[in-house]
Amino acid sequence: MQFQSTDQYIATEDLTVAVNAAVTLERPLLVKGEPGTGKTELARQVSASLGLPMIEWHIKSTTKAQQGLYEYDAVSRLRDSQLGDPKVEDVANYIKKGKLWQAFAADQRTVLLIDEVDKADIEFPNDLLQELDRMEFHVYETGETIRARHRPIVIITSNNEKELPDAFLRRCFFHFIRFPDMATLKQIVEVHHPGIKNALLTTALTQFYEIRDTQGLKKKPSTSEVLDWLKLLLAEDLTADDLKRDGASALPKLHGALLKNEQDVHLFERLAFIARGQR
Structure with missing residues (x-):
């Protein structure tokens, strides 16, 4: 057994x-x-x-x-x-x-x-x-x-x-259970969203890990939340190019699936403000 x-x-x-x-x-x-x-x-x-x-x-x-x-x-x-x-x-x-x-x-x-x-x-x-x-x-x-x-x-x-x-x-x-690395998370995503385009997946997961690594984050998004986020990205038929951030906002597309409190949303808004001020 x-x-x-x-x-x-x-x-x-x-x-x-x-x-x-x-x-x-x-x-x-x-x-x-x-x-x-x-x-x-x-x-x-x-x-x-x-x-x-x-x-x-x-x-x-x-x-x-x-x-x-x-x-x-x-x-x-x-x-x-x-x-x-x-x-x-x-x-x-x-x-x-x-x-x-x-x-x-x-x-x-x-x-x-x-x-x-x-x-x-x-x-x-x-x-x-x-x-x-x-x-x-x-x-x-x-x-x-x-x-x-x-x-x-x-x-x-x-x-x-x-x-x-x-x-x-x-x-x-x-x-x-340690949080999965990129390779393992890609395997997990493939189980739930088979056939997802690699460019979209790589771009989305890169943003996802950047969010998790952000200093001062109150609640790090989890595996279940990134699966929900990817489901929304697929439902909206977004591409890897659509996920690119223009600097006006540090928030990812459909961020409500990943960030679950106002402190973390404000954190990314402040980071975008600081980035614009340094230009």
Whole structure:
């Protein structure tokens, strides 16, 4: 069972090695990288490449680790007991299975995505240590222990918004997705926009990397944003010549796909003003 690039996803060699190492070690794969570099999509492509079903758990700031195991609806049980509903005799009727329980109980091995783990409370990763390590947990309301029938392939993503506990990191295989170089990004673009003219692509990507390298930029545009930008350029039928900037503005064509806040737009406007003043 080996992961490799798919028709829809270009995986670098080091990323491929990381995924397969985590699978071999039966450790969660912790994937970090700036937003938009394909961390979430990686899990979906691992699922597609290995032919395994996928379960997605998207973490929010209010998410608790317990929700990944199960939730007990005591309020509904109390209400039903007041109404004389006979199903209150079985507490299992009021237990909602979480994503980990679903992965543990699956009839075959699954890919379990725990997406943006750093959004949750700092204690969230620690609260999952035993469950991810032993692949089992106890349901106190029913007295049963849920064990994984097939150990899932666990992929955990983080945008590095907060530090993760050392005890959690020790149990993971780690990989940082670096932003792709020009050659790799051209391969990625070819997957999404096959047949794009090389002159347009080279000119657009050159401008894109110049924007990313601009000092003082608050938010660097990501892979997903350059794909959106190229889609707009193609829809407008623009050529490489159309992308040339005349000096009156340092902003690229259709810059709203790349620059996502007014500070960065003003930065490029100031750069154009300074450039005109130096002439």
